[in-house]
Amino acid sequence: MTYTLLSQTQRQRVSDGVVTSLLSGCESSPRQLVLIWPQLGDFDSLEYAWWLKREAKQLQAQGIAIRAVGIGDRTSGQRFCDYTGFPPDCLFVDPTADLHQTLNLYPGLSLKLPGLSPGVNAYLNLMLMCAGIGSPGTLAEVFRGYRGDKKAPQLIGDEEIVQAPPLPPLKGSLFKLAGGRGFQRPFELATLRLRNMGEVLSHWKSYVPDSAYLTQRGATFLFNSQGELLYEHRDRAILGFAAEMSNPLSFLTDFVNNKKK
Numbered sequence: 001m002t003y004t005l006l007s008q009t010q011r012q013r014v015s016d017g018v019v020t021s022l023l024s025g026c027e028s029s030p031r032q033l034v035l036i037w038p039q040l041g042d043f044d045s046l047e048y049a050w051w052l053k054r055e056a057k058q059l060q061a062q063g064i065a066i067r068a069v070g071i072g073d074r075t076s077g078q079r080f081c082d083y084t085g086f087p088p089d090c091l092f093v094d095p096t097a098d099l100h101q102t103l104n105l106y107p108g109l110s111l112k113l114p115g116l117s118p119g120v121n122a123y124l125n126l127m128l129m130c131a132g133i134g135s136p137g138t139l140a141e142v143f144r145g146y147r148g149d150k151k152a153p154q155l156i157g158d159e160e161i162v163q164a165p166p167l168p169p170l171k172g173s174l175f176k177l178a179g180g181r182g183f184q185r186p187f188e189l190a191t192l193r194l195r196n197m198g199e200v201l202s203h204w205k206s207y208v209p210d211s212a213y214l215t216q217r218g219a220t221f222l223f224n225s226q227g228e229l230l231y232e233h234r235d236r237a238i239l240g241f242a243a244e245m246s247n248p249l250s251f252l253t254d255f256v257n258n259k260k261k
Contacts, residue, residue: 002103003227006034009099011069014077015088022092026065031230033059033252034221036100037070039214040080040093041200041207043193044241045070049084050192051248064252066090071097071213079206083199097213106236108215109134119211126214129238141239144246145189152184152246155192164195184246222252 007023026032037045052059052066059066069092070077081088094100101107109125116124129135156162158181160172170191179185200207208214217235220242224230231251235241242248 001227002221002229002232003223005102006221007227009102011092011094011099012074013089014074014081014091014093017074022067022069026067028225029065030063030225031065031252032223032225033064033066034223035066035068036103036105036218036221037068038100038216038218038235039208040070040072040076041204042214043196043239044218044235045080046084046196046200047193047239048241048248049080049086050196053085055249059249059252062252068092069094069099071095071100071216072207073209075206076209079203095210097216100216100218103219105219105234106217108217110215122211122214126238129215135237135240137236137240138238141237141245142190145193146187148179148186148188149184149246152189154182155184155188162191162195164191165198167191167194220251 007021007027009022010019011022012019022034023032035048037048039045049068067090068086070080072080072093073095074093077088077091077093080086081091109129110121111125111128112121113124125134130138132139156172156175158171158173158176162170162172164170175185175188178187217237218241219235220231220233221229222231233241233243233251239245242251244250
């Protein structure tokens with residue numbers, strides 16, 4: 001049973017370095033959202049955290065407790081939280097992706113060329129996955145970031161200033177020129193992803209202390225207060241952390257509206 005496994009799993013908490021249960025402190029919450037993230041420097045981890053921050057007040061009002069586990073060490077976690085605003089007391093680290101393997105999550109493309117180290121093989125496999133090999137839907141999702149998506153909400157406020165080197169600082173109102181307001185405009189999501197990429201590449205060793213796990217994918221689990229599994233999504237691709245990437249947290253709607261358990 002997934003809930004039992006997670007409740008019995010202990011990992012290092014980023015906020016204080018204590019090794020404790022992943023679900024410590026949230027057992028009685030009406031809903032428990034447990035996120036198993038890939039490398040903390042991965043596109044998916046950073047983008048997922050962005051959506052959670054965007055919806056933080058609503059999630060809190062709905063009584064949804066969040067716990068996340070990402071691949072990396074405590075330094076990775078601290079850098080991740082500083083950048084994304086994700087609460088460090090809700091983030092745990094798993095340096096060798098043991099939990100991912102126990103949950104039988106998709107390890108990603110795993111070609112092994114003779115004579116290459118595990119880390120170099122992982123880099124090669126990551127590049128192939130970014131090209132869509134062993135990573136279905138990745139290229140389409142990349143293009144959606146440039147093309148825009150009228151089914152997705154507007155991502156950048158008109159007065160917001162986005163720092164995404166090598167681009168100059170961009171004011172959010174600029175994206176109106178690319179298509180209007182009230183939905184994801186062309187280049188809007190791509191700009192946020194460029195910002196994330198710049199952050200990770202600038203602090204690569206902090207985010208990726210061990211490159212052997214670069215291709216490992218994650219999962220999302222939602223439980224009720226009795227530990228019953230309400231929803232799960234197991235990632236099969238880079239930029240595939242949600243069933244509906246236009247609005248990755250849309251799966252919560254039915255549950256918070258009491259349409260489901």
